[in-house]
Amino acid sequence: MQELMKYKRYLILVGVLVLIKFVWVPLWETKQENWQQQQKTRSNLNKTKALLALKDEMHERQQIMSYRLQEAESHFAQTDNVTSYKLTAQSKLESLFKRHDIELSNSSWRDGLKNDDIQTLLLDIRFEGQVKQYLHLLQELQQNDEFTNVSPESNQMSIRKQTAQKLGSVNGRVSLKLAVKLVSQGAS
């Protein structure tokens, strides 16, 4: 025991060094690590909060965009079968021409571009009739919601007997582009 007391100072010093090495240093490092982690977390939190500040605006824009997209999609006819759509569309257009006393001499289909689920179809129509009737037909084509997906691709007209008082008669060919959205069988 007396031997130990002789080295008391050194033992205390060793004890303090052990305390520093195995208790203080790890505690200090843990503390520093925690502070760094906290600072990093706070920085991320600030960024996240800045993002959250846009929440309402983002929601509003999503609503607007959703509405506009819906509106844009409404201009496309939807079908799961292009052939049956062609028959239906042709039948409607023929009855429209007939309604306006425009005589059809020929009509034929061409396939346009396909972009994902959007398919464009081209319908070439040869017709003959009064210019005035043809303009009425075009007006109805523009205003009738059944033909929202129809737009002109090309139009050739030979006008005869036009005077200042009369629009005359027309003999021409029009290519109409029909935009169709293809839907799968399951989705339809």
Add this chain to the structure above:
Amino acid sequence: MQSVSPKIINVLKKMAMNQAVYVDSCIYRFNQTEIDAQRDAVLSFEPLESKGSEQTSKDSDVGLSTSEYVRRTKAKIAILSRNCYREQLQWYPITKKSDVVKLAKLQVKNTQSQVLFIVGKTVNGKTPVTYYYLNELTNGLKTWLFIPETSLLGRELSSDCLISYQTVDPCNTVFVSNSVAGTVSALQGGMIQNLEQFALSQGVHVQHKVHLSVEEHLLSLKTQLKHLYQLPLTGLINTAVLSLDAKSAPLSRLALPALVVTTLYLVLAVQVSEFKADSAKQELRAATKEANHVLNQYQDINEMIGRYRQLAENTPQRTQLLGVWKVLAPMYGSGVLFSDVQQELQTVTLRLTADSASLALQLLIKQPGVTNAKFVGSVRRQRNKDAATVQFELLPSKIKPVIKGATDGDNLLDSAQDKLALEAQ
């Protein structure tokens, strides 16, 4: 700028000089004015503290405040006047210096008064040790080093030279010589009344005798202080102040609380930092959940924009069904007749008959949406009418692929305008 460095050097010199005091019956500091410093001279000692009953009166004489007094006694080196100690020379038949030092330390360990020692050079297998037994004049001094003044003065002294000088207070004559054993000195008194007697007592042959005036004494001390590092300082340390025991006593009292406080602080700091880090993490987790929702919305919007652009490229332009007729209607109203109309996307080619083809072209150019209007081929004049072929381009009305602002409706021609075009016929 040039005057700054000498000032700094002077300040440093003054600070160094303030670290040394001269101890006699009073404590003195080296009094050096700026002019003295430039001449590298020390003119006088300035008393700092007196011992015993004189202390109060001396302090009041020099007008020291308490804080100033404490500051000035913080000097680390005390040059001891010859009045502060008595010398004893002892020879040991040991050549190893470390052993001599150990022996000297053992020798001075159990003495009542504090004892300094200087180990000399070994001569003929013997090593001299000069012991300095300090008296009560040095009691209470907290300096780190005690330098006997005779050891300083005799350091550079040649063996055939003797010096004498007078101590400050009390005024005693001191004789100093440098023998084979090192510096030896004696106070005047008893058998030794003059230098010759001192030389005889030390067995020194006198060739040069030097008596130092007060100023020379001070200057010599100051000069030798610069070479202090050359002295063997082992035995000159003030053990009462610098010994481990003396230091450890107040330290040991503070050590345990300091250890406990530091450990507690660290534990507490870790806990607090952990708690804060955890709470920040939780906060972040909750915020991230919400942010993910916002990010999903952002992704949705981007996807919708992509889809919208795709649709915009293929969206039917119904407005162009009557677009060309909107242009032709005012011309027809002005008497222009059309015989051929060809439209290929935006390019329109007309064959027209009018009173003046150029006027008809001018009228066409004025129509909104008409660009690049020009005659194609020659203009023929027959039956007082011009027949010409005109080509122009109609500006397309596209759906703008932007989120805010234009809608399809914005770009569509309103039906009222179209109706007007029809009514014009």
